[in-house]
Structure formats: C-alpha cells, structure tokens
Amino acid sequence: MAFDENRAWELVCERDSSARFFYAVATTGVFCRPDCKSRRPLRGNVQFFTSTIDAQAAGFRACKRCCPTAATSDPVGKIRTHIEANLDRSVTLSELGRVAGMSPFTVQRIFKQEMGVSPLQYQRSLRASRLRGALKQSGRVTDAIYEAGFGSSSRAYEGAQLGMTPGSFAQGGKGERIGWCSAPSPFGRVIVGATERGLCWLSLAETAEEAETSLRAEFPAAELQRDPSLSRLVDAALQMVRDGSDLSANRRLGGALDLRGTVFQLRVWQALRQIPRGETRSYSELAREMGEPKATRAVARACAMNRVALVVPCHRVVGASGSLTGYRWGVDRKRKLLEAERR
Template sequence: MNTTLQPAAKPTIDTESAWAQVLARDPQATIFYAVLTTGVFCRPACTSRRPLRENVRFFASPGDAQAAGFRACLRCKPSAARGNSLDQVRKHLEANLDRRVGLDELGRVAGQSPFTVQRTFKQAMGVSPSQYQRALRAGSLRSELKNGASVTEAIYNAGFNSSSRAYEADPLGMTPAKFASGGRGERIGYATASSPFGWMIVGGTERGLCWLALADTEAAAEQTLRDEFPAAEIHRDPSLAELVIAALDSVREGRDLSETLSSKSALDLRGTVFQLRVWQALRQIPRGQTRSYSQLAADLGDANATRAVARACATNRVAILVPCHRVVGASGSLTGYRWGVERKRSLLEAEGIHSS
C-alpha cells in the first residue's frame, strides 16, 4: 500500500507570548516579528526601536516573513544562521530517523528559510539533510547487521519504519540480508586490465559499481574483490571493461569518470556520514592539486579530525573516482595509500604532480 507523506503543519504562534518576547527582547525567542510600516522583520532581541503593537505581525521563520513580502533587518540579521543552528538541525534529523524530515520543518527548527537550511547544511556537512539522514540509517543498519542482529531487527533499529523502506532506500548497495552474509547470493561482475598503475579491477552488481581497486597482479586484483564480498558469486563480465578504460582515461587525460558512470552504471558510495563527507571533499580536489589530511579536516570544520580523515581515505572502495591519492602528509610526503605508496606517486605524476 502506497502512502504519501504530508508536509508538517506550520506551528500556531501565540501572539500574546510572542509580543511579550519582543517587549523583553528575549534572546532565546525562536519567532520573528515584522513591522507593517517599515516592511522589515527582526528577531525579538533586536535593539531597534520597538514598534506599535498594531503594526506587528509574527512569523515562525525568516522564510515565512520573506514570503509575506518583508525584508530582513540589517541590524539583527534575522536571516543569518545562529551559531547553534547547524547543531539544532543535525540533532533534529538524528532524533527523527524513523521518518522523512522536510526542509520546511528544518527551517522552523533553525529559524531559517528552507533554502538557507539546505545551503548552509550542505556547505558544512558535505551532504544535504536528506542524504545525511539516509547515511545515518545506512550506518546504523550496517552496524546492527555486523553485530549479529536479525535483518528485521536491524531494519527497525536503524530507523526504517518498514522493511520495504530499507530495501527501497538501498543503503548497502545490496539487500540487507545479503550484506549481513558477506554478499551471499549476490552476483558481482568484474573486469580487469593492466595499466601503468598496476592491474585495475572494477566490480558491479545490477545496482551499480561497487568496487574499483588497484593491485600488483591480476590475481591480486581479483582477490581484493573476493575479500570485500567473501560470500558473493563473483564472475567475469566483459561489459565492464569500458569502465576500466574510462577510469584510466580519467587519470591520463583528465576526463570526468562520473559522466561515463552516469550512462553506464550507477556509483555506490555508501558509508558513514563522516566518510561520505570526506569522500565528497576528495572529489572536489581539482586535478593537479593535493591537500594534506589536516587541511581536509579543517575544510570539513573539525581541525582535530585528521586521523579520522585518514581512516576514511583508507576505506575508500572506489579508487581514482574518489581521488584519495590526492591527499598527502603535511610536509608533502605521500604517507600511506590503500593500494601502495609507489602507485600513489605514479597517479599523482600522471596528473602533473611531483611529490616528495
């Protein structure tokens, strides 16, 4: 049975309480007031001259006030994000994993317009609010399954309100039952090819590309896929050879592999929220440039997350397309690389980067 999620109703504002907050210039107030005679809206804590009550209208968010034709006050800047608005949005998403939370609702939580919530959240987190919520569910589902919970228990404990929602969301790149058993029953096709960077392998299910790795020999390349999905049925698929060629071209000629993938296969970048943020940040590093682990951590808004960034790079399942080879040590040294430091050096040199 199909159900349609209805948008959350806008909250009713108690105008008497709201006016009292304006008179008290309450800094904790979450409502906004607009003045008909000036066409401006403010926070209750604004230090501007108090208006006459009959000229005031109240709104739940800056977006609502702007939609009614009012402009933001230049003194209290009611459209600007409050210092803790991101935390408020994140906590609200985390507390409501069992349902979809819309941007209108998040706007009311943060005291911002839906557009501002979407933009500021994605800038800070690297993913949209809906992607963040899906990643949280996916990470929880993975943990539940790996810890031995039954598929049904794991699905509900992860915040999915039905098994069909978990399967539709496809948070694992394969069904939960198959993920729990190491890919048991899953058919994964693969193709390999020799390259200037060693043997390359791509692997994909009917849902899309799930593996792209580099190794010293063809047998070692195949083994990387078998180690990742030990219970899956692995078979050679010549149709994937084009993806190998496209991956090589993306390094040697700077072609965008994601454009090839859009027409050939979907890309499965599944991981924790933090991993998704790191991998997205990696894809934003221009060809011919590098970043240090500490720079990447700072770009993500957490200067103390250098080691976590390094771990996320080490768990990248899709080499080249998510270019973790472009991350180096603070001194410019190559440090580690999942597929070998010398291979990392070769990839960087192919992109015109000569590292120490």
Template sequence: MKTNLQFARATAKAETIDPERAWKQLLARDPEAEFFYAVATTGVFCRPNCKSRQPRRENVWFFASLQAAQAAGFRACMRCKPCAPRSNPLDKVRGYLEKNLDRPVPLAELGRVAGLSPFTVQRLFKKGLGVSPLQYQRALRAGRLRNKLKDGGSVTDAIYEAGFGSSSRAYEGSALGMTPARFAQGGKGEKIGWCASSTPFGWMVVGATERGLCWLALGGTATEAEASLRAEFPLATLRRDPSLAHLVSAALAGVRDGSDLFAGRDHAEALDLRGTVFQLRVWQALRAIPRGETRTYSQLAREMGQPNATRAVARACALNRVAVVVPCHRVIGASGSLTGYRWGVERKRQMLEAERA
C-alpha cells in the first residue's frame, strides 16, 4: 500500500486538483464535484457526494479520474459506486415530479428524494433547466409540457416551448390588465393604434398599445403590412393613428446609427413586449447585439447561459413581434448563411448591409 500511496501523491499532484477546494467540496458532499477521493485507512475511493462517514483530512487522497484512483490501488466504494456512470440528481428530481403531477411537491421533499439540500435542488434545477422546480411543476400541470414530452421532444425544448405559464411573473405588479397569453391570442380587448410608412426596407407598419410599441412588421405594400397586424391581433380594436410615425423613425435610427430610442424609461419611446419569461429573455438578448454585428442561434443561447436551448432560442426569435427594434435580423445561420426572416430574407440582407456600412 505504501508505494501505491506514494504513487497516489504523485498522481494527485500531476493532475492539479486544488486540495483545499476539493476538501471543502467533500465536506459539502457537492454533487457537482468532478474528482474522486480515496481514504488511506480503508483503501476505498468515493465520489465527493458519498454518504459514508466523513474521513479525516490527513487520510484523504484526491484523484482527477477513477482510473488514477484504481491505479493507486484503491477499491471502489460499495456505497457510492464511483465506477458506475454518474447519476444526475436532476434526472431523479425531474422523474419524481413527473410521477407526482397531481400535487405540488415541496422543495424539502425533493431534497430528500435527491439526497441534497432543498437549496441545492433549487440551484441545480435552475442551472440545468433554467427554471425553478416550482415553475417546472406548474408547466407540467398545465399539461402542455406533458404532451410535448410524449411527442418525444427534448426536455429542454419542451419546457421552454410550454411557455411556463409563468410569464405572469414578468407582469406581476404591473398595471397590465391582460396576460401575455391573451395578448398572444389575438389581443382581445386591447386597443392598438397603428401607422404605416414607406422606408428603404419596404413598408413598415407599427402598432402601439398605451404601453408602447407592440408590433413592427415589414411588407411589400402598405396593405400587406397592415394585414399582418390584423392577422396577429384579430380580436384587438385597431385604429389608424398617423401620429405614431415617430415610432418608425425611432426604429430606423437603430439601423442607421445604432441609437436605441427604446432603451428604457428615460428614453423617448416605450416597448410593449409580451411573452413568456424565456421569450422576453431572448428578445432582451437580441436587443443587446450591437449594430453591425451578428450572432448565431447557438451563440445567443450561450450568451444567455443556456447552451442547450438553441432550438428554443430560434423559435423565440421567430416569434418576435417587433422587427428591427428587437433585431432578430442580426441572427444568422452557423454557416454564415442568412437563414430565414419572417419579413423576407432580402430585407434582412439589406438591413445587415446598411448596418455594416
């Protein structure tokens, strides 16, 4: 054993594990810690989240890989089975929630299921799925998610697509009388003023509620542009309002020189974006792309900290209701191709050219 331990010391050093940090992770039984530890007195090695008795610091060896631990002569622990593929606590929690759809499952219970603290469950969940366990349950109960999962889609896509009913959260405390869902369902009860103007990129029609710009479409003719507004909000009361032409100018300023007149309360114009929390985040990320630059969908997903959500990001871009101001035209294909554009690829090309100038 002695020579093995000497070897172990050399190996652990070679693989540059920070022993201070590793020891802290071991004490915390951190489920995300990537290393292995062995206990000299028992000859056994474990994953850091093993439930076995806490070893004494001076008997512990750290290894970056299980091969290294084995090579040093340690046996795999029977309890945490470090040689088995690592089970993801998130999968366990998710499976449990999906089996208990009929009732709200408290965080403490999820903690017991995963063998983690409720706080850790919450954090892992948000990190892995972008939402809290509570939001996930709400979406599950809403049924939409269940159907999506049944269709065989990926979980990540399904939860984003399910919309999380939690868009309400984005509007809590606001004076808004209508939920984003109703707004999306044709704008029932909403009053929308609109105005169409000819621009270098075709006819532009803007629609605005009393809260701000809610629609911007491009079309080949004024009629076509107006029709897109009616199609999007068939149940809203639409009223032509030439005084809204300033919104067209403000939108064009973004393409011309990158100025953002819709950037917030202190600015000239207001935006009335409504969507799920996820959609709003995507649209926000789009607005952060500077004039003259482009991103791919996967870059955007990474910038949002959700690298697995590329497809959901693409869909949120496609559902953008406020072209130009929420510059979905600045997103292109991974190969550099322009891919699609709701308002015509040729217009996208023209706008990108104008922005590069």
C-alpha cells in the first residue's frame, strides 16, 4: 500500500484505533493494527497495507498481540473482515447484512461511502491482490488461482486486473514488451515506460540507476528495451508542469495511456487530470467532485497507487488544511512541482 505514509505513521505513533489500515515490520515479519500496544518499530522498517490480505500476500504474518485478522466492532470493519475470511466463495449482501446487523441496502450504501467501492468490488480486488502475491511466491499458476479464491482459471483471467495474463505476471511480466527512456529534469530523473497500448509508467528518482531500478522492480521479467524515441513522452509530461497542456491532446503522446487499476481507481485518476495547473484539491474536495463525498480515504488510496506521475497529477492533492501530505516520489519534489505550476 502506498498512500499518505507520513500521516499513517503519525496515526501509528498515536495508536489511533479508528485508523483503517495495517502496518508491517520488516525485521519481525508481522503486521499489526495501528493501535497495537507493542513497542513502536523504527520508521524505516515499516510498510503500510490497506487490508490483511495485502499484508499476508506480501509475506507477513498476523501479530498475536493485536490480532489484526480478528473481527472489529464497527459495521464496515465487520463487513471487511467477513469478506476477507471468505474469498474462496461469493458473499451476498444478505449475508453481509446478517453479519453487520443491517439491511443489504444499508450494507451496500455505507460500505461504498466508506471504501469507495462496493462489497463485490472489494472482494474482487482482494482476490486479485492475493493472486499477485501467490504468483510471485510460487509461480505455479493453477495453484495460485485457486488459492486466491477464483473458482476457475477463466474467472482469474477476467477479474484479476493484472494488466497481463496470470501466467505472465507469475513470471514477472514475461512476454510483456515495454519500451523505456530516462532523462534528467528539474524534479529529478524521469523514467517512462510504454507498452504498445500506451504510457504505463512514469516515475521520478534521484539518479538514472534508481529510476531504472524502479521500472525493473515493477516488471522484473518483462522484455524491457531502451527506446530513445520515448523522450517525447518525458517532454510531454514536463510540458504539463510548465504550461498545463492536456497530455491527451499532445501529439507527442498520441493520446494513449495504459492505466491499469480498478474502476474506482480509474475514476480517481481521471478526476486528477481535471485539476487545472496551478490549482490544488484536498482529498475530500476531490471525493465531492467525483460525487463520492464519503469516499475520502478511498480517494487517497487511489492517488497513492498512481503509477504515472505528472501525467496523472496526484501531486495536486494536498491536506485539508492546505499542507503538503505524503507523495510517492517525495514531499520535497511535490513542493517543487506545485511551485513550478504556480509561476
């Protein structure tokens, strides 16, 4: 999970029981609730996850002290826990209503308000996350498909949202062809990656080596080929910062983006692209503009999952007070981007 990690760490230090995420400690191999009473780890050893499934898929085990996989008392927490415990079968709204003590209609409404997706979409997302983890750990496609809760290989191909077939993902993107190009910029080293469908990766780094490493970590077995002609994509992205031009209308890009995510994530990323250069939005403002006023946290998570910096300008989202919140590519870089856009 990648979101406002600075704020998440503050909530962990405050032992905030209302925070709905989990943190894992690399040195112990366990994951906990934010309000766990155990001794606080070093910040550098901590990773954050939005669900227990994601944490387990990454190889962490549940803390025996705070029991993060146990049911919680709030309705949405109960619903999430029940869904996470029953990924191997379909869970109906009526069933979730009995678990939470409310009508199926209310279950659907409050869950979508809080999470930004329906219970069914949440289950599909968790199955996809589990499949990714199982494929990376074992590489055995058939076993991973059923371990993830998919009833058949066809359902896995339809619902996993891997951006490629499960077999290809299991092999680190083997068979996927991605051209890439790296170039310096005022905001650090920029690297772009593009499939035949369009731009799929744009990251910012301190050095050329770090930039290339980020791409190879995402697609370790893909056919990566340096393509100097893709420098036009770097130029087009930087032009967005300089003058606010719409990248989709920029001929150097050709209008093609290969964005891979859930329906809700795609909606958020599209909303981000509607924020004018020189302006910012808070997470709650963006949620309201999308017609999802109760989905602030879900919007924040989607912003953090953005793989295409600058083009999908998640740097234009700030805290409710106007303060700079976490940014996947660094808060200092976020500040420089916003300052450049205000000139």
